Amino acid sequence: MDKIKLCITVNGEDHECYIKPKKLLVEVLRDELGLMGTKRGCNTGSCHACTVLINSVSVKSCSVLAVQADGCEITTIEGLADAAELSPLQRSFLDYGAFQCGFCTSGMLLTATSFLAENPEPTEHDIREGLHGNICRCTGYNSIIRAVKAVADGGYEEAADE
Amino acid sequence: MIKDFVYHRANTSEEALDLLDKYRDDCKIICGGQSLLILMRQGLVAPANLIDIKGVKDLDYITFDPEEGLKIGAVTTHRAVEKSEIVKDNYSILIEMEKNLASVQTRNWGTLGGNLCHGDPTGDPATLFTVLNGSVKLASKERERTIPVEEFSIDFFETVLEEGEMLLEIQLPVIPPRTAVAYDKFNLIENDQGIVAAGVSVTVDEKGSVCQEARIALGSAAPVPMRAKAAEELLRGKKIDDALLDAVGQKAAEEADPVADIHASEEYRRDLVNTLTKRMVRKAWEQARALAGGKE
Numbered sequence: 104m105d106k107i108k109l110c111i112t113v114n115g116e117d118h119e120c121y122i123k124p125k126k127l128l129v130e131v132l133r134d135e136l137g138l139m140g141t142k143r144g145c146n147t148g149s150c151h152a153c154t155v156l157i158n159s160v161s162v163k164s165c166s167v168l169a170v171q172a173d174g175c176e177i178t179t180i181e182g183l184a185d186a187a188e189l190s191p192l193q194r195s196f197l198d199y200g201a202f203q204c205g206f207c208t209s210g211m212l213l214t215a216t217s218f219l220a221e222n223p224e225p226t227e228h229d230i231r232e233g234l235h236g237n238i239c240r241c242t243g244y245n246s247i248i249r250a251v252k253a254v255a256d257g258g259y260e261e262a263a264d265e
Numbered sequence: 266m267i268k269d270f271v272y273h274r275a276n277t278s279e280e281a282l283d284l285l286d287k288y289r290d291d292c293k294i295i296c297g298g299q300s301l302l303i304l305m306r307q308g309l310v311a312p313a314n315l316i317d318i319k320g321v322k323d324l325d326y327i328t329f330d331p332e333e334g335l336k337i338g339a340v341t342t343h344r345a346v347e348k349s350e351i352v353k354d355n356y357s358i359l360i361e362m363e364k365n366l367a368s369v370q371t372r373n374w375g376t377l378g379g380n381l382c383h384g385d386p387t388g389d390p391a392t393l394f395t396v397l398n399g400s401v402k403l404a405s406k407e408r409e410r411t412i413p414v415e416e417f418s419i420d421f422f423e424t425v426l427e428e429g430e431m432l433l434e435i436q437l438p439v440i441p442p443r444t445a446v447a448y449d450k451f452n453l454i455e456n457d458q459g460i461v462a463a464g465v466s467v468t469v470d471e472k473g474s475v476c477q478e479a480r481i482a483l484g485s486a487a488p489v490p491m492r493a494k495a496a497e498e499l500l501r502g503k504k505i506d507d508a509l510l511d512a513v514g515q516k517a518a519e520e521a522d523p524v525a526d527i528h529a530s531e532e533y534r535r536d537l538v539n540t541l542t543k544r545m546v547r548k549a550w551e552q553a554r555a556l557a558g559g560k561e
Contacts, residue, residue, distance in 0.1 A: 105271075107272060123269060124269075124270060124271070124272035124315070125267040125268070125269055125270060125305075127267075127302070146306070147303055147306070148299065148302070148303055148371070151368060151370055154370055157374075160344070160373045160374075161369060161370045161373055162370050162373050162374045163370045163371070163374075166298065166299055166302050166303075166370075166371075166374070167298065167302075167374060168272075168295070168298060168302070168317075170272055170274075170317070171295075171298070171317060171319050214369070214370070217369075218369070232364075233369065235368065235455060235456060236367070236368025236369065236370055236371070236456070237368075
């Protein structure tokens with residue numbers, strides 16, 4: 104089957120590659136672009152570990168054909184930090200120990216990033232609803248919710264002191 | 266593993282219809298793909314040609330007219346409906362339904378048209394649109410037709426769409442005065458598909474003393490979303506009390522044609538139909554009476 108040209112911007116960088124049209128976005132990110140931070144979990148659209156942002160909204164990269172993201176701006180976990188500076192959510196995840204095995208973390212962080220952009224003043228309940236699709240098999244949900252709440256409450260507005 | 270296919274991108278609905286006409290039975294439309302890609306990955310669907318309509322701008326809209334009601338273009342995402350002010354002002358039950366439909370990620374990319382065309386009897390929109398007396402506009406190169414949503418699904422994952430035909434628009438009439446609509450589903454995991462879903466619309470008379478008109482639709486209670494017409498009939502012209510609620514729930518359970526699966530037995534589903542129907546009728550009745558200013 105013929106490969107087709109795909110042009111996507113990932114974390115601000117333009118990429119051009121030739122792919123089979125059946126390739127999923129998660130496959131292109133990991134296998135073509137070598138961005139291994141996006142995790143491929145259940146591969147059936149159930150676990151949300153593969154969440155990335157397409158034009159700033161959260162989607163499951165295992166449930167989107169890469170060709171459908173042609174011309175779009177993608178943000179993956181590799182693009183959350185600004186140079187050496189971790190994003191507020193990344194710092195609070197560290198402070199609150201909001202991960203154990205870490206497999207769900209990149210999906211959680213991207214979902215939380217788009218959630219907070221849309222809901223700057225969420226209640227704890229809002230956060231639970233906003234993240235409910237993202238499954239953590241270590242079941243460390245409480246610390247994840249505390250970490251997101253801490254950012255929403257303004258605890259991470261200042262840049263981290265080195 | 267997804268089987269290879271030839272990819273075609275349609276930029277307009279006209280282009281999509283041309284492609285559909287060209288490939289006829291050898292193609293499948295993809296929009297958000299939130300359901301289709303799962304089937305393709307399982308090898309259950311393996312089209313030789315895939316026609317992508319996700320980027321068809323002329324089918325991405327939500328409009329409202331006080332006479333004609335709501336129109337939703339086929340490629341409109343769940344999320345766009347959920348965030349729409351005109352939907353909130355005129356069909357708030359739709360927002361409630363959307364907030365409980367799958368995850369934000371699915372709603373961000375998945376579309377209303379795709380959801381209906383997937384023909385899954387557990388899908389929330391078809392059941393709610395049936396309660397709301399909605400229609401769908403379908404088109405092929407040769408013709409255009411508009412049919413009620415309740416006639417759109419004909420069996421599990423099967424719709425009336427013919428070769429070369431696609432869904433263009435969902436239409437919902439204006440909700441009549443003194444009418445309240447209630448919808449809920451029973452599930453074990455929040456936002457999961459309903460093991461059973463029930464939607465009810467109740468219109469009361471001007472005094473708010475009797476039910477003038479009622480529509481009851483059930484999801485996952487048969488191979489297709491269904492109306493419980495005999496149960497509706499019990500409500501017309503009546504003041505709704507506990508005894509009538511029991512009779513209506515019982516009737517809806519009898520009318521249902523549930524299929525057993527890993528989630529629930531047939532018997533359990535009938536029981537759920539009974540309970541949910543009662544709850545939704547009561548809720549819609551109480552809300553409609555409040556709209557009419559009715560008192561006990």
